[in-house]
Amino acid sequence: MEKMKDLKDLLKHEIEDLISAEQQIIEALPSMIEKAKNPQLRQALQEHLQVTEMQKTRLDKVMETLKANNGKEESKGIFNGIFGGGEKVCKGMQGLIKEGEKIISADMNPQVLDAAIIACAQKIEHYEICAYGTVRAYANELKIPQVSQLLEQTLNEEYDADDLLTSLAVGGLNQEAEDRRSGKRSGSARSATSKSSSNGRSNGSNGRSNGSKKSSSSSSSSSKSTSSSSKGKAAKTRKTRASGKRSTSKAK
Numbered sequence: 286m287e288k289m290k291d292l293k294d295l296l297k298h299e300i301e302d303l304i305s306a307e308q309q310i311i312e313a314l315p316s317m318i319e320k321a322k323n324p325q326l327r328q329a330l331q332e333h334l335q336v337t338e339m340q341k342t343r344l345d346k347v348m349e350t351l352k353a354n355n356g357k358e359e360s361k362g363i364f365n366g367i368f369g370g371g372e373k374v375c376k377g378m379q380g381l382i383k384e385g386e387k388i389i390s391a392d393m394n395p396q397v398l399d400a401a402i403i404a405c406a407q408k409i410e411h412y413e414i415c416a417y418g419t420v421r422a423y424a425n426e427l428k429i430p431q432v433s434q435l436l437e438q439t440l441n442e443e444y445d446a447d448d449l450l451t452s453l454a455v456g457g458l459n460q461e462a463e464d465r466r467s468g469k470r471s472g473s474a475r476s477a478t479s480k481s482s483s484n485g486r487s488n489g490s491n492g493r494s495n496g497s498k499k500s501s502s503s504s505s506s507s508s509k510s511t512s513s514s515s516k517g518k519a520a521k522t523r524k525t526r527a528s529g530k531r532s533t534s535k536a537k
């Protein structure tokens with residue numbers, strides 16, 4: 286690996302890592318969609334696959350911008366990983382996906398499998414929230430607004446996806462998995478459930494607290510790819526979060 290001399294080199298390295306991560310997610314999501322039983326979960330994963338493909342394209346744009354920004358250095362050094370020197374593999378995402386594939390291949394009831402798929406997807410989302418929050422903070426620091434904007438757009442989409450998964454999990458799917466264990470039929474009347482701890486929010490390093498607040502423009506852009514019912518759930522969860530634990534965030 287080339288020596289990283291400054292924050293810009295580190296940003297390039299992290300973007301390469303994310304390109305690999307998104308590519309791995311694009312390859313892994315179809316099998317998760319196929320195994321999911323709940324229609325809303327299937328829809329959420331299907332929509333996120335389309336969003337992820339856009340995110341990958343966005344990262345390619347980021348790389349092009351950094352390449353242009355980098356002048357003659359583009360043909361050597363750290364860019365070789367993307368432009369001709371062999372692809373970098375994000376080992377973190379590889380591990381998360383491998384772990385997810387192992388658990389969702391285990392013998393379990395369909396309702397339990399849905400809960401396991403959500404857990405797997407949220408681990409991936411939390412990794413991405415951390416990674417995108419970090420690179421956005423770097424781009425802010427380096428004063429490359431066009432890169433910062435693209436990364437923030439994706440960060441907001443990852444938050445939306447995570448919110449939606451949380452609302453599906455605590456809104457019924459976890460309880461359906463629990464009902465299977467206690468012998469109840471799924472779809473029975475639900476009592477109020479505790480909506481805390483697992484399936485909650487991550488606090489990724491350099492996440493929202495380390496950059497500008499979510500802009501309305503990127504918010505509306507990310508929402509376009511989400512169904513109306515999905516949007517409602519995600520927005521509701523965001524609203525709850527905004528007035529809750531994340532109030533410790535320091536907005537710039």
Ligand SMILES: [Fe+2]
Pocket residue numbers: 307310337340413443
């Ligand atoms: Fe993503």
